[in-house]
Amino acid sequence: MTTLERPRTVAPQVGRSAPRRDGAEKLRGQAEFAGDIVVPHMLHGKVLRSPVPHARIVSLDARAAEAMPGVVCVLTSNDVSGAFWGHAIKDRPIVAVGKVRFAGEPVAAVAAEDEATALAALDAIEVEYEDLPVVGTVEDALAPAAALVHDGDLRPGLFHGLGELPPRDGNVCYRFRMDRGEIEAVFAHADLVVEGEYSFPAVYQYAMETHAVVAHALGDQITVWASCQHPFLVRAELAALFDVPLANVRVVVPYLGGGFGSKSYTKMEPVTVALARKAGKPVRIQNRVAESMVTTRRHGMRCRMRTAMTREGKLLGRDVECWFDTGAYADNGPRVTATGADAAPGPYRWEAYRVDAACVYTNTAPSGSYRAFGATHLQWIGESQVDELARQAGLDPLDARRASLCVPGEELRAGGKPLDADLIGDVERAAAAVGWDEPKSANVGRGVSVGLLAAGAHPVSTAVVRLEADGRVVVLVGTTEVGQGARTALAQIAAEEIGVEVEQVTVRGTDTRYTPYDRSTGASRSTTLAGLAVQRAAAEVRSQLEEIAGGDEIEPGAIPGLIAGRFGLHGGELIGHGEVAPTGTGSYAEGPVFWEVCVGAAEVEVDPDTGTVRVRKTATIADVGKAINPLLVERQDEGGTMQGLGNALFEEMVYEDGLLLNETLLDYRVPSFEDLPDEMTCIVVENGDGPGPYGAKGCGEGSLAATTAAIVTALADAGVPMTELPLTPERVWRRIRQLTEEGVWPR
């Protein structure tokens, strides 16, 4: 951990709950989002989407639409054939070429003078489809002689970061296997073994702001204002897709109305740019909710798992097979699959484990990133099995974890980063917060869950810090403010290093024309990696200031005078540059940047007559190394907790034969105020063990995975073990009826 050694002229800026730097703008309705942006001569774009999940496009006739007054142009496959995109696998056309692979796939797009005209023109486009067999589920996709969603070779994208991609195997587009020890021997000699089959549903991120893009393409210059989390990856993808130099693509990112992974990588940008190119004028496309639901989602997953333990309660081995439903296009599926595989064993001291994870194409909407992917999919399953084994061994679930959890410094996977957190301490704190040892009434259960998430993504970030002549500081860094508070935390880091109050510091939004490169905003990486780059850039500014001051103390009020002294007049500025790059090759195997802790506890009450589960208490651990802004850390964890509650209890995209049945917020329920647990505790743990500034490491995702899993283990503790999420009243009621017939309810 590094701390400032110089005498302070301002109070510490790091470690205090400074008010959000973007608070006033947002509260006053002045914060600009992509959908608020109007550029001169801007047209409105609408996308014609396929009504069927799998079909050959026999014909498409857009002449009537093009002839409508107010319509400027219609983009069809004739304009885009041969160009494919996708950061992991280049499997996506800009609009469908010859074939549609999911209901909701863009087939054409209209640019018109107003939105109503564009919408009306969609109805005038005539498309004839010839249905193909629908591969609606992972089971369908893996069946012998299943129809193929894609039949060509896989073309690797620019940013999969997973080494050499294996060739496509039927509908399996990616596979990740890992193992250690002699798995069969361990299971053959184990005293206790539990096994089961599990399923996790497709889930919608529901960032309240839908995807929005304004694009302007003139000659070989492309400008987009986009609701995107990873502007530099969008820039690279657009440059490759439209065959122009990186510097010709300008991506401007205003505030984002939530992301949670739904705005990771490239989404609506290619079709908007292609439409703007054809129109010769700027075009805005803003999705409706039903469109964003089929733009990206969380992978549904099926899993078969078995876990072995000694009679004394020591965990021995785990064997996992899982299948991630990535939909019709890979999106971030390969990474989700690898991260899920990584999370599957859980942070225990295994003699042997084996994980075989497959990423499977189906004729459903593409699946990508959603907060805590991988861990949310697998942690509830692994932790359910630990609890069931503990029960059979006659152990308290907490003692079972004490016996087998890894300790700091212990290796988790061969060649990867050792454990950098005190998990036993963390789970004990979480358990205590929900009253672990207190008596329980009937139908009440308590559960804990422990997991890890490979966090940080690829460690490349740069930052520029400018100290202006008036003593104000501007930070240019490519982190997207999605609500997580990056502009506040990064401002605090710059303020701390330079020796000014945080109110003097402004962190700008990204404009790739001026903002230096940052890999992405996701994987809980901003405070850790962008933070480190900002810290280094600000330290450089500080040393320039110290040189000018010549050993005198630097009061913030004296800074303008020092700068004027340096440049002779009231003008000029001091500029610092900071960089973070991988120490090794940055490969996945060497990672992760840090292990994000996913530890939580819950107390639930089940109503056996209705199957309704009420979450009474939750506790999560924000094991952040150092909290740059403690209140914002807590708020991040609380947001993750509520999403974890939704994922556990009721969030589910319901598909039937490749068609999404619940495409509005009336049918797809997200948590509201009334779903708040009676007690929600977030415990901030600061052990200074992170790789970021001041020993910080990221947070905000772990609480989601941890909460979903803790609700499941708590319900099992109440006597209702479940193997399928979400825990809807119907599913829980049916399970209780089944347990009653088996004579094991009430327990």
Add this chain to the structure above:
Amino acid sequence: MRLALTVNGRPVEREIAPQTLLLDFVRDDLGLTGAKRSCEVQVCGTCTLLVDGRPVSSCCYLAADASGHDVLTIEGLRERPEFERLERAFLEHAALQCGFCTPGMLLTVSALLADEALTSEGAIKHNLAGNLCRCTGYRGIVEAVADLAGVGA
């Protein structure tokens, strides 16, 4: 059709198509973009505006139905003396993250405070359930509103 109403205390008259939604009218015709569109089915509350002091989902409310009435948007609320208190409470409790739901949330809260409807933590949760927030997990908002309403949370 001709629409005449009051928006943020000022009289406004415009020619509109009869099917124009109040949300589109304030955003596109008047350039008041603080109100946001999200669910379009009156679940999320991010498009909330006050009509004669009552919260409405402007994504499902005809502009024509506001004819002769008094519409308040966040751009009007922020000019009112009581806004400072709201702003301070939300900042102190970090009761916002991405900010997309925030204008609608504040308008709903201001109407409920005026009605003295927020008499307990339970009443806060119940009455605000028509405004979703996907980021915060709600607790910061409950704390901020409890402060404003003078009830314990």
